[in-house]
């Protein structure tokens with residue numbers, strides 16, 4: 001993994017001249033070094049901004065062997081994508097700090113970010129802290145997450161095309177995912193793990209598409225002696241060998257910062273942003289999975305870029321304005337700031 005390219009600048013490290021020049025340690029703090037945060041930090045770096053990137057740990061797809069559907073890097077190891085993303089920040093004034101942002105406080109015209117090693121003052125904040133997957137409580141399932149248990153057809157459908165597959169889910173979402181997965185295989189079972197909430201019409205859909213329905217309660221999953229296989233052990237003692245199981249997990253914010261900052265969330269708990277990635281709080285942008293955006297590496301990286309450009313436009317506006325010059329309307333101007 002690439003090492004931080006610059007040394008973290010704490011207020012005590014700064015000279016008097018630094019302080020007189022700017023009351024801030026960084027132009028922007030990017031919190032989270034997944035695809036969205038890395039992409040945002042890159043864009044801000046190329047814009048000659050002084051950036052602090054907080055790397056709180058592995059990206060969401062760290063359990064996967066390969067990331068699919070990633071333009072020019074299809075099939076790359078997710079951790080190598082991250083390492084490359086960090087390496088490409090090296091030419092720029094981007095400081096990468098390992099560890100989580102513990103707290104953020106609103107300050108006059110900026111924010112104070114608390115880290116394990118101290119506090120820094122930043123002009124703008126870009127959150128890219130991602131989501132956490134809440135997997136069903138089936139023994140042995142978590143251990144197979146990213147190996148033979150998946151959630152996303154576009155990520156893991158191709159390696160499992162025409163394979164013996166199951167979808168695990170007992171209601172609307174299981175039905176929806178099962179119908180989708182028929183595009184990748186003819187050999188599909190919907191496992192409901194006990195009583196289901198399927199309607200008569202949904203059952204007919206399964207029959208029409210030749211999707212088997214198995215409602216038996218599941219005891220556990222094992223690997224049948226091969227890491228790339230999933231053996232379903234039913235409570236009645238029977239087993240079913242599969243090449244992969246797909247499911248649609250519940251999710252929640254990986255970080256409590258959006259709640260603590262009081263950002264506006266949608267009914268699924270995602271941070272609400274406008275088309276520039278602006279949140280409901282002036283000076284804070286959010287990008288990637290943590291917003292309602294499509295959950296893919298490329299989408300997260302693209303959202304990080306859009307948010308970074310918007311954030312930088314407000315800095316340009318502020319700086320130009322400071323010299324008494326006129327600039328086109330800031331994306332952060334009164335009526336646009338919190339428009340969602």
Ligand SMILES: Cc1cc2nc3c(=O)[nH]c(=O)nc-3n(C[C@H](O)[C@H](O)[C@H](O)COP(=O)(O)OP(=O)(O)OC[C@H]3O[C@@H](n4cnc5c(N)ncnc54)[C@H](O)[C@@H]3O)c2cc1C
Pocket residue numbers: 031032033034035036037054055056057058059060061062063064066067068069070099100101102128129130131133145146152154155156254255257287288289290294295296297298300
């Ligand atoms: C098993 C699996 C396989 C997948 N496969 C694919 C695939 O093949 N192709 C594809 O396109 N997509 C895939 N995805 C989806 C993809 O991983 C996500 O869409 C993408 O990682 C989202 O990027 P992100 O930057 O928004 O969030 P994340 O990747 O979740 O990154 C968020 C980062 O923020 C950090 N963080 C959280 N809180 C803090 C804090 N307080 N301070 C500092 N850092 C913090 C986290 O540690 C994490 O590193 C997969 C997902 C999973 C779960």
